[in-house]
Amino acid sequence: MNGVKSLETERLILRQWEPEDAGFVLDLYSRWEVQRFIGNSPQVMADVAQAEERIRTWRAMDHPVDGIWAVELKDRKVLAGTLLLKGIPASGPPPLQPSGDTEIGWHFHPDFWGHGYASGAGRAVLDYAFASGLPKVVAVTAPANTASQKVCIRIGLRHQGQTARYYSMLCELFELTGAAA
Template identity: 45%
Template sequence: MTVTTTDRLILREWTDTPADLARIYDIYSRDEVMRWLGGGAGRLTEPGQAAERLAAWRQRYAPYAGRYGIWAIQVRDTDQVAGSVLLKPLPGRDGHTPTEDIEVGWHLHPDSWGHGYATEAARAVLAAEFATDTRQVYAVVAPGNERSMAVCRRLGMTHLGRRTDWYGGTEVETFLRTSP
């Protein structure tokens, strides 16, 4: 199912096809990606774990009926999946319980860095979320992740500094975008 499209991208559900599962594994097994996602604790170590990760995503976001989730960012010209874009309630200080705060995020394969895909995909999901009358959306970035902080700035997000409100109290650089 296609979630939305942009000039260059198709944002769609991840599937359990061999190509999608291989790409999930290739993205989420890489130290250069996972170092920014909770220190790499969720790094995949075996290809079979990609199907488990996809099943967990589906279960976690099923109650939201497509409003929130993690979607594949597919490049129209090549059909290659560049990575993931997500929109979801931020987990609270316990690390699990969803809060009222909404997060936009992105996880791209290194071969897709520097092409503007994260910005373009995030802009599309932000527009869809703001159309539902949501007033504000956060992005949280691991300290030192200059690439993601640059995406936040390109999205017109305001840097609020470091906070520990979510993800079990982990300190994150926090950015906010309010509804236009």
């Protein structure tokens, strides 16, 4: 089954990415303030072809629970960011291999920071993950990414200290286990 299950909160709709969202994806990921803490060697997106390719990859994800959602503001019908639930790679030589754990993550446009949207969307996906039977969800952040660490805490993930277990980099680790654990 391709595509993600749509989710809803009081203020947000989390839905599948559509090809016509490429302009927003480029605007989001071409910003250094968005990319600077993402991955091992952050790079900004360069052109709309890369955004279109990213959307194709997201839409092709075929997993019963995992997903990459477009987060839209319900009242203004505008896109605000990305919410991710996916397998997290283990540390090791490239190509990165799956660790067997599932991570949650968030990338929001700076115009929409400071309103609780990332936390609201994160909470909805965390609830959905546990309702779908996942035993554990982790989140990792760069040690300097305090904004993302605050989101982790706000949605109930517990800080476990630092780890080099994932992505071949030192990260702050947050996790929560569900009823299925």
